[in-house]
Amino acid sequence: MKISIIGTGYVGLVAGAVFSNNGLNTCCIDIDAEKIKLLSTGKSPIYEPLLEEQISSGIRKNTLTFSTKYNSIADSEAIFLAVGTPDLPNGSANLSYLYGAIDQVSKLIKKDAILVIKSTVPPNTCKDIKKYLEKLALANEVVMNPEFLRQGSAVNDFLNPDRIVIGCSSLDAKDKMLKVYENWKDIPKVITDTTTAEMIKYAANSFLATKVAFINEMADLCHHFDGDINMLSYALGLDKRIGKGALKAGPGYGGSCFPKDVSALIHVSKNTGNHILKAVHQANSQRPRLMVEKIKKIVGNVKGKKIGVLGLSFKANTDDIRFSPAIKIVSLLKDAIITAFDPAAMDNAKRVLPDIRYATTLCEVAESADCLLILTEWEDFKDIDYNLIFSKMAKPVIIDLRNLVDKHKLRKIGFSYFAL
Known part of the structure; x- marks a missing residue:
């Protein structure tokens, strides 16, 4: 299964590295060229125990690649968005980076691919994204798949989570997400x-x-x-x-x-x-x-x-x-x-x-x-x-x-x- 992950911060990078070591052909995309250059050598730009080992292993297996170009998502079955949603001065979440990534993805996404939101977003954001895609004449399913990583133990948390939460509205999206997580057999899946x-x-x-x-x-x-x-x-x-x-x-x-x-x-x-x-x-x-x-x-x-x-x-x-x-x-x-x-x-x-x-x-x-x-x-x-x-x-x-x-x-x- 081919997936792409947009954003190589703590969530996106950990997810991409671990997914690549669990049978998924994974491409991580980021606009920071220096970061991508470093990652392509197997080095991590952030300090996180076990992460560099996961990155190097994925590269050796040829299941993990890094790119600054969005065209690598063209044949992906699932595209994960893990960009930042920092707070604005009034306390609300800044979704501009998320929608900026969606604009880029919308030009290349396959019609049967799912768009998976890993960024932390306010309630009803996925519904708004679905409407936004419809205005762009796209019918892709939008899935919410939040992450619960603790910095300092993120790799272990991703490998051994307490639960995997999947928010979706179709059986097809559910089936694709269960395929993504098929190696996490004993972990409770919360489908909502x-x-x-x-x-x-x-x-x-x-x-x-x-x-x-x-x-x-x-x-x-x-x-x-x-x-x-x-x-x-x-x-x-x-x-x-x-x-x-x-x-x-x-x-x-x-x-x-x-x-x-x-x-x-x-x-x-x-x-x-x-x-x-x-x-x-x-x-x-x-x-x-x-x-x-x-x-x-x-x-x-x-x-x-x-x-x-x-x-x-x-x-x-x-x-x-x-x-x-x-x-x-x-x-x-x-x-x-x-x-x-x-x-x-x-x-x-x-x-x-x-x-x-x-x-x-x-x-x-x-x-x-x-x-x-x-x-x-x-x-x-x-x-x-x-x-x-x-x-x-x-x-x-x-x-x-x-x-x-x-x-x-x-x-x-x-x-x-x-x-x-």
Whole structure:
């Protein structure tokens, strides 16, 4: 089966690479010529565990190709659209890239091919696309097939999803999609209409964002009453009605999905009195400022003080800094002298934080520092030689906003250790 994927971001690239290793002849298309040139050599432009191996394997099998030209879709049975739908200033989703891709696809698509939307889009978008195609004298079926990947574990998530959601309105479209996913035999397939499939994606991300905002407020209460947020999170997660996912207290959620999806759902539901998501969005927006207030209570006036920062990406195992709480916190500490380190995200961070210093090693971050902040939950930060770190710091103060490191170990060394 021949498929094409438009867009080589996190979703499109992971999908294309994994599909190509599961028997589908896959062409990934992107307008970025430099990116396509890099991908054609088997290299990934984004940091994502196991992705480069999947890309190289697909190229070796001759089932994965990359192109800047849309003419490769002419013989595809399914064309997946995985372009960005970023939020606009009013919170709504920007669909201009999606419709721009549809205009290109419409010139070449086979009459019996299906158009599969993997981009996150507001409810009824697929119906609108169907009407748009009809105005272009095209009768192609439009399918909604949302993705639920977590950056940092995207390849494994695509290979082993909790469910596969397929929104369609015809048996032919359903059969083609089941053929696409025929190697995912034991995975539940949720077959529904396109609007419900669109809603499932928004609802999933919004619910997870709500859990994050909730556990962060519980962390604040634990601080006030001298409770243990780690034990509270553990106990909540054991409740099967709640589940353990997204119950890790921290400086707030970020990335390319939760912030924009919550904003978009607030926008489309503005006439329905959606109060919960507004509160979630507000609580998360305030989180970095609250973390900076916590830092200043511990450190005092930060002006001129040397602060080491461990972690800049919005979460571990990714180089993505979009809506990263770490970036926001560093920005709010502009009066301090910041030295930062991240295993993958420093090149991206330099574009938005050009005025701070970037360390080449973990130990360099601690040199003469008055305080060390842990802002991203990289496993690397657990295994640091903290005895060496202790010897390098001017003041051995660690503020761990991810509750990552063993407090007993650090306090035994002699650190003043603070966490959520």
